[in-house]
Amino acid sequence: MSAQSHELHLLTGAYAVDALTGDELDDFEQHLRQCRSCAEEVSGLQETAARLGLAAAIAPPPSMRDQVLDAANRVRQLPPPGVRRITADGPRPRRRLIRRLPRPIAVTAMAAVIVVLAIVQVGTRHQLQQAEANSQAIASVLAASDARIELGSSTVGGTVTAVFSEHDREAVITASGMPTPSDARVYQLWVMRGASARSVGLLPGSSAGATSPVLADDVQPGDQLAITIEPAGGTRQPTSSPIAAIHTRP
Amino acid sequence: MNTPSVGQQPHGRGHSEGHGHDLAGLLAQVACGDHAAFEAVYDKLAGPVYGVARKVLRDPAQSEEVAQEVLLEVWRSASRFDPARGSAAAWVMTIAHRRAVDRVRAENAATAREQKAAPDGDTSEDVFELVDMALDRQRVRRCMGSLSALQAEAIKLAYYGGYSYPEVAGLLGLPLGTVKTRIRDGLIRLRDCMEVAP
Numbered sequence: 039m040s041a042q043s044h045e046l047h048l049l050t051g052a053y054a055v056d057a058l059t060g061d062e063l064d065d066f067e068q069h070l071r072q073c074r075s076c077a078e079e080v081s082g083l084q085e086t087a088a089r090l091g092l093a094a095a096i097a098p099p100p101s102m103r104d105q106v107l108d109a110a111n112r113v114r115q116l117p118p119p120g121v122r123r124i125t126a127d128g129p130r131p132r133r134r135l136i137r138r139l140p141r142p143i144a145v146t147a148m149a150a151v152i153v154v155l156a157i158v159q160v161g162t163r164h165q166l167q168q169a170e171a172n173s174q175a176i177a178s179v180l181a182a183s184d185a186r187i188e189l190g191s192s193t194v195g196g197t198v199t200a201v202f203s204e205h206d207r208e209a210v211i212t213a214s215g216m217p218t219p220s221d222a223r224v225y226q227l228w229v230m231r232g233a234s235a236r237s238v239g240l241l242p243g244s245s246a247g248a249t250s251p252v253l254a255d256d257v258q259p260g261d262q263l264a265i266t267i268e269p270a271g272g273t274r275q276p277t278s279s280p281i282a283a284i285h286t287r288p
Numbered sequence: 289m290n291t292p293s294v295g296q297q298p299h300g301r302g303h304s305e306g307h308g309h310d311l312a313g314l315l316a317q318v319a320c321g322d323h324a325a326f327e328a329v330y331d332k333l334a335g336p337v338y339g340v341a342r343k344v345l346r347d348p349a350q351s352e353e354v355a356q357e358v359l360l361e362v363w364r365s366a367s368r369f370d371p372a373r374g375s376a377a378a379w380v381m382t383i384a385h386r387r388a389v390d391r392v393r394a395e396n397a398a399t400a401r402e403q404k405a406a407p408d409g410d411t412s413e414d415v416f417e418l419v420d421m422a423l424d425r426q427r428v429r430r431c432m433g434s435l436s437a438l439q440a441e442a443i444k445l446a447y448y449g450g451y452s453y454p455e456v457a458g459l460l461g462l463p464l465g466t467v468k469t470r471i472r473d474g475l476i477r478l479r480d481c482m483e484v485a486p
Contacts, residue, residue, distance in 0.1 A: 049468060051468070051469075051474070051475045055443065055446040056389040056446075057452050057456065059452045059454075081373065085378045086478050087447055087475065088375070089482055092377060092381065097335055106334070107327060113360055113363060115367065118367040119367065187357075189357075
């Protein structure tokens with residue numbers, strides 16, 4: 039064992055508790071693919087770390103159960119690794135990509151949630167046609183390989199979810215669990231860049247607790263997606279402080 | 289928590305053996321789209337997943353978001369769980385801890401954590417596997433007690449605090465190398481104490 043790989047081997051513990059960052063994490067993960075004994079040790083220490091996690095169990099908010107189980111109805115599952123679609127890039131790089139980039143997985147999962155929300159929430163035929171036109175643009179953002187999901191809480195309660203693709207320069211926003219605004223008030227969505235705010239439109243009314251997704255175009259990394267409460271019909275510029283703001287990151 | 293197929297301990301580990309076996313079996317059913325199995329997985333693991341997120345993130349709202357993401361991820365990628373590579377609980381908890389740590393390391397998270405620090409939630413576990421959890425907790429506490437003070441502190445800061453090991457070194461005023469080895473030695477001792485395979 040070389041001095042360097044010995045050094046790396048000592049990082050098994052820090053890796054098992056996710057205490058490595060940056061280059062050191064990359065180096066170690068690369069080493070892990072070649073070092074069987076390291077991989078075995080990491081696997082054992084991850085079991086140990088998991089026990090620390092199990093011992094920390096506390097009851098989540100009761101409402102979370104229905105939300106998660108309900109969302110599972112709308113999330114398409116990954117096929118087993120043995121079932122491989124024939125694609126140009128082949129399954130191997132794909133799997134490696136998935137293992138190394140945990141975050142986009144959630145993007146796809148939530149993307150599926152949002153797409154289905156879009157479909158189930160339109161009632162009339164006319165709305166359905168509109169949604170279909172819109173959903174192609176939305177689907178494109180959600181399917182973008184660089185799509186990232188960002189979640190934010192609203193100060194009036196509820197959660198705002200944004201899926202952002204830097205490549206498409208677009209974001210899809212949906213909100214859930216926010217109270218219905220009082221009479222003659224609406225939720226308005228903005229793209230904020232520096233000191234300027236551009237209206238994306240009004241958040242559609244929610245059914246079953248979640249709003250239909252809204253597409254925002256010309257969104258850049260660093261922009262904020264913000265929601266304010268405005269008079270019915272909306273305003274040209276925000277007249278109140280945002281109740282929710284999500285930073286888009288590359 | 290033990291792997292049913294590979295790396296099992298011939299002497300077994302009491303309650304956790306059956307528990308872990310159940311979970312791996314349930315995940316196999318989840319992979320086939322079985323919603324009832326997913327409900328059962330939820331009931332077993334939502335508490336630990338949320339608990340670990342709360343430990344690391346402190347903020348209840350953020351913790352709930354992360355817990356939801358993790359549990360949906362379990363639903364989505366259940367087919368990717370490979371019992372030959374570790375236990376089902378470790379698979380889920382690894383996703384959960386990593387996701388919580390990713391969140392805390394994302395920009396602004398450090399300040400958010402301080403501002404939003406909330407007391408640990410009440411630990412009523414009535415909806416969970418009360419007995420299993422209590423036993424786990426007891427065993428973890430006992431095994432933690434067998435570590436040196438530095439080993440225990442470094443592991444707690446890294447795992448429950450979500451700090452990187454250089455941050456742990458800074459907090460404890462110790463050289464990087466020392467913290468690196470304390471975390472590893474401590475985990476190895478914990479592993480042996482808790483008889484975790486392999």
